[in-house]
Amino acid sequence: MIHTLSTSLDREIEERSGEKARLCYQCGKCSTGCLFNFAMDILPHQVMKLIQYGQKERLLSSGTIWICASCETCSVRCPNGIEVSRVIDTLREMALREGVKPAHKSIPLFHRCFLGNIAATGRISEPILMGSYKTLSGDLFSDIGLAFNMLAKGKIKIIPEVMRRREEVRKIFKETKK
């Protein structure tokens, strides 16, 4: 597969995140300590290398950028002080902005439902979040037993908790949408 070279990738990421991927010297500490490495197609230290190589397409279409849960283990252990998880956040943001088809489409969909819930009521309400995600993902039944169990234990509030000045939160969403 031929990939176009994006020579300005490390600069672009540095401008957006303040993190210098070019400092990475491939010690691999981030990847060995990563709890999610078994589910990744590109390991964190390889992400840093691919940034140095300007491999934008490969990075933005990778599964790794969505699998990373931002637990920040890599960031606290990096000997060069690179906040690896912040770099990955930036890659996700770039992928969404550039309309790259996500390798794991359910994950950005979940984020969209989560943020849609905040935009609507100001706070997360499990019935709204789970309802919208389950409907849009088509994965309706996988957690149905769990949902009943949570209802029975009073862990799901049917009537969502709604904040009062919702227009203030809606304005935040409107003005941060670039």
Next chain:
Amino acid sequence: MKEYSYFPGCSQGSSAREYGESAIVAARELGIELAELEDWNCCGASSAHMTNHLLSVALPARDLSIAQNAGGDLVVVCAACYNRLKLAQKEMKENPQLAAQVEKIIGADPRFSGEIRHLLDVIMDSLDLDELKSRVKKPLSELKPVSYYGCLMARPKGLLEEVNYENPEKMDKLLAALGAEVKPWSYKTDCCGGSLSLTRTDVVVRLVNRLYEAAEEAGANCIVTACPMCLANLEMRQAEGTLQFKVVHEIPVFFFTELIVLALGNPRAEEWLGKHLVNPRPLLKKAGLAS
């Protein structure tokens, strides 16, 4: 009584109601009054910072401006909210341009001059452990917990209060003072899978199962946490791990605040036992801590 502004966070009113309620009761038992912020909003959690950085600062910034009006320090119980609020405060402090941009977006001054603190830190810093020991009515002596902070409370380094970010110890000291036989383990700050719970359940099941295995290996009979997401993933995915890995784990998970209330002999601790997806009653009955 020392009073603090308090940011409950969304989970504490619903899926982690036992955390929200026990936090207020435990704090009050220890002379700390938590006054909920007026009309707070969700911090944006993982979904905001993973998809829109500006939004991930602006959402908590609105809460910080409300906290500034309330005055004093701000106490948080959810590890994720704590991390997001702290980061927003830090970024705006270091980047005045960003603070000015956010000020325009939220229509209020987002600069919070107080300190954002996790309830565990507030409790441990204000507490005389010997005095606490003398107040324990029901020592947790049959409980063998492992402390599970989860990932977001102890990280990122330099930003949060925990200096020893790979091996935090405050919860161990607290639980030991309550009479528990705290077990050492090396998974204190490992991630539970966080927001992948619904989207990549397989990944979360694997991580959670690993935590249960490690807890058992350490000789623990319960896990104690300070994060609602950790507790949710641990409890929700315990049964699924049983199916996938053919090993049955039945280890109850508690919030540290529930155990404070229980050990101090406040009968309200009983109320929360029924809210757990992994029933803690058999263990507590055996330990003589519940009827």
